[in-house]
Amino acid sequence: xxxxxxxxxxxxxxxxxxxxxxxxSDFLRIVCAEGEGQKIEFKAKITALAxxxxxxxNASGGSLFLGISDDGKIVGVDDSNRLRxxxxxxxxxxxxxxxxxxVPRGNVVEIIVPEGTDKPYRCKDGFFLRIGPxxxxxxxxxxxxxxxxxNKVRFDEQFETAINAEKLLDNDRLRAFCRSKGLPEKTLPxxxxxxxxxxxxxxxxxxxxxxxxxxxxxxxQCFFPEAFVTCAxxxxxxxxxxxxxxxxxxxxEEQFESAVGFIRRNLRVSYKIEQAGPREEVQxxxxxxxxxxxxxxxxxxxxxxxREHIFVHMHPGRMVITSxxxxxxxxxxxxxxxxxxxxxxxxADMFHRxxxxxxxxxxxxRMREAMVAARLPVPKFLPTVNAFLVEVFTSxxxxxxxxxxxxxxxxxxxxxPASMQDIMGAFHISKTTVHRRITxxxxxxxxxxxxxxxxxxxxxxxxxxxxxxxxxx
Numbered sequence: 001x002x003x004x005x006x007x008x009x010x011x012x013x014x015x016x017x018x019x020x021x022x023x024x025s026d027f028l029r030i031v032c033a034e035g036e037g038q039k040i041e042f043k044a045k046i047t048a049l050a051x052x053x054x055x056x057x058n059a060s061g062g063s064l065f066l067g068i069s070d071d072g073k074i075v076g077v078d079d080s081n082r083l084r085x086x087x088x089x090x091x092x093x094x095x096x097x098x099x100x101x102x103v104p105r106g107n108v109v110e111i112i113v114p115e116g117t118d119k120p121y122r123c124k125d126g127f128f129l130r131i132g133p134x135x136x137x138x139x140x141x142x143x144x145x146x147x148x149x150x151n152k153v154r155f156d157e158q159f160e161t162a163i164n165a166e167k168l169l170d171n172d173r174l175r176a177f178c179r180s181k182g183l184p185e186k187t188l189p190x191x192x193x194x195x196x197x198x199x200x201x202x203x204x205x206x207x208x209x210x211x212x213x214x215x216x217x218x219x220x221q222c223f224f225p226e227a228f229v230t231c232a233x234x235x236x237x238x239x240x241x242x243x244x245x246x247x248x249x250x251x252x253e254e255q256f257e258s259a260v261g262f263i264r265r266n267l268r269v270s271y272k273i274e275q276a277g278p279r280e281e282v283q284x285x286x287x288x289x290x291x292x293x294x295x296x297x298x299x300x301x302x303x304x305x306x307r308e309h310i311f312v313h314m315h316p317g318r319m320v321i322t323s324x325x326x327x328x329x330x331x332x333x334x335x336x337x338x339x340x341x342x343x344x345x346x347x348a349d350m351f352h353r354x355x356x357x358x359x360x361x362x363x364x365x366r367m368r369e370a371m372v373a374a375r376l377p378v379p380k381f382l383p384t385v386n387a388f389l390v391e392v393f394t395s396x397x398x399x400x401x402x403x404x405x406x407x408x409x410x411x412x413x414x415x416x417p418a419s420m421q422d423i424m425g426a427f428h429i430s431k432t433t434v435h436r437r438i439t440x441x442x443x444x445x446x447x448x449x450x451x452x453x454x455x456x457x458x459x460x461x462x463x464x465x466x467x468x469x470x471x472x473x
Contacts (some may be wrong), residue, residue, distance in 0.1 A: 025054060033066060033073040036133040040067040041182040043076050044085065049111070050123035055135035057098050057116035058146070062130060074109035081249035083088045087111055094123050099227055107377050114455055119156040120146045147302055155422075156344040160223065165189070166201070166208040168217045173251065180355065189216075195351065197398050198346055201421060210303070211346035215354075221249050227303060229255050229294070230311040231262040239313070252347070256294055259312060266314055268394075284394040285319060286370040289379065291365040293390045297323035300343045301387070308387075317398030321390045326383045336364055336381055375410045377446075378460075395444075405441050417450060417459040 037041055039062035041052050046066060058060035066087075069076040077083065084102055087109075091098045096120060101112040120127055120143065127138040127146070135166060138146060147153045174192065175185045183192070190206045193199035198212040214227060215221050221228055228246040235241035244266055248258035264287065271279045297310045302325025313320040327333065328343040342348040351357045368378045371392070377399050382389040393399040396406035411426060418426075423434050438458055441447040448461040 024164045025106065025177045028068075028074060028105055032068060032074065035072055036070070038130060038132055039063060040065070041133075041135070042070055042072065044069040046077070046086055049087065049255055050094060051125055051128045051137075052090060052135050053098050053100065053111075053113050054094050054123050055119040055128035055130040056113035057121045058128065059096070059115070059120055060111055060128035064111040064113065065105070065108055066111065069308075073217075074108060077109055077111050079104045079107075083109065094121055137182065154344060154346075154347040156209060156214070158210050159200065159207045160210060161207060161224070162214055163208055163213060165208050165219070169208075170216055170251070173363075174215055174255075181353075198350065209346060211344070211350055214250065214347065215350050219249075222253060222336070222364075224303065224304050224306070226309040227255075229259045229298070229310040229312060231259050231314070233266045233314045237315055239315075252298055252350070253356075256298060256356065258286075259294055260291055262296075263312065263314065263319070271286060282374075285376075286374050288370040289367045289392055290319065290321075293321045293369050293379070293392070294391070295351060295356055296363060297321050299348050299357075300328060301325055302343065312366040317395065320392075320395045323388050325385065326385050326388055333381070333383060372413055372460075375413045377409070380397065401441070401444070401446060404444070405437055408437055408441065409446055412447070412458065412460045417457040421456070 029045060030157055031040065033151070034040060039056075039060070041056075041062065041064050042051070043049065043064055043066050049064065050205070056064075064081075069075050087100065087102055091100045092299055095325075098113060098116065101114075103110040120138075123333055125137070127143050128135045129138055129146070140232050144153070148155075161421075168188050171189070174189055178185050178187050178192065190199065190201055193206070193208070193216070194201055198215070200207045200209075204441055208217070213223055218225075218463060231244075232239075232242055232245050233244040241293075244262070246258065246262050248255045248262070250258070263285075264283070268284045270282045270284070290422035301306075301310060305324035308324040310323045311321070314324070325343065327336070328341045348357070357363070364381075371378050377396055379391045380389075380391040382391065396409045397403060401409060408427070410424065411423075413445045414421075415426075420431060420434055420438075424431055427434070438447060442458075443450065446461060447458050450457050450459060
């Protein structure tokens, strides 16, 4: 790019899809017209830069324009080595340091601050966060929430200094764990727990992490009252009539086994007999699916949300498992199932050690595979700001698909992507009828189109069901 042709990269302009090149004067005219906002800050002089830098780094990044006054008028600055050195010194003085990019824009200097990868950032005046056109200072509680959200403070790795480990550890559970690992049952609790990284010896005392309390102490709910699972079976969608209910408490393993037992006894069972062999019980939801959903809820819930707990809601035709906390920081919905970002690393590791998790990070994929093998809709994953929901249906009809549409969905589950001619031949129906059914299923997010022209085929949509695009019930 030539010196006289800066690319239009104003944050707001990018939002409108502008990417053309223009002169420096035109570029600055647009920036001034847009004014200050979430990603733009004006500075007439090189003053109070640090708080603006950390505010942008703690948010989603932005640009500081030196040489433009607050009212959007260009007053200009001299782009010199001394100025650039001053800017770099300010960025280096932030904690941690911020990598900024300095771009000359005529008699204005743009300081591009990328979103930070090591949040939270602070300067000598404190912690700041960009909110709209302002950089607001965070108070103590806001800083704590920000650190928790950024995974700088993890619940399960904190030590419980007030707990008497000798009195509260469940020796029977510790011995069972030793047996499962082929260790001598007389292994000292302190040696065992420190070796697996969930305790620490300090002088004559054994300090337990919260993960150790949840897995190996008696009655963990005495310390963490909301660390349990409520399971309920309802007569209908209103939840007015509860047919069965438990609060699954105890250690993490006890919570898991109790909740699994509740689901298992309340699911309907059919029987399959092949070639005069023994009959096989078939649950309306594969056990691998609800076991994995429960494990994920127990492992990845936000345990700092101490006024909420995990729920298992069982309705006719569907089950919903909710846990406090949205997606872990650094993980997007599109990445769900492709990589593991545990919110609670020690809890995740302990579930792996006790044998409930075979391969870390592969659970979502196994859930989808199990539902497809049972010719059922893949689970829906619906994160919000404060919760994560997994919704599983016992049939396509239960998910709101028509009877004819459900038959087509099940056929596609079994046969994979198919052309219009394939579907016409399989169901012995006209092209018009197939087109009408497929159009409806595409609109509702159940089927997606691949290819074009003669190579067009149709497949059951995994992406749409995982992103919750289908209309909610």
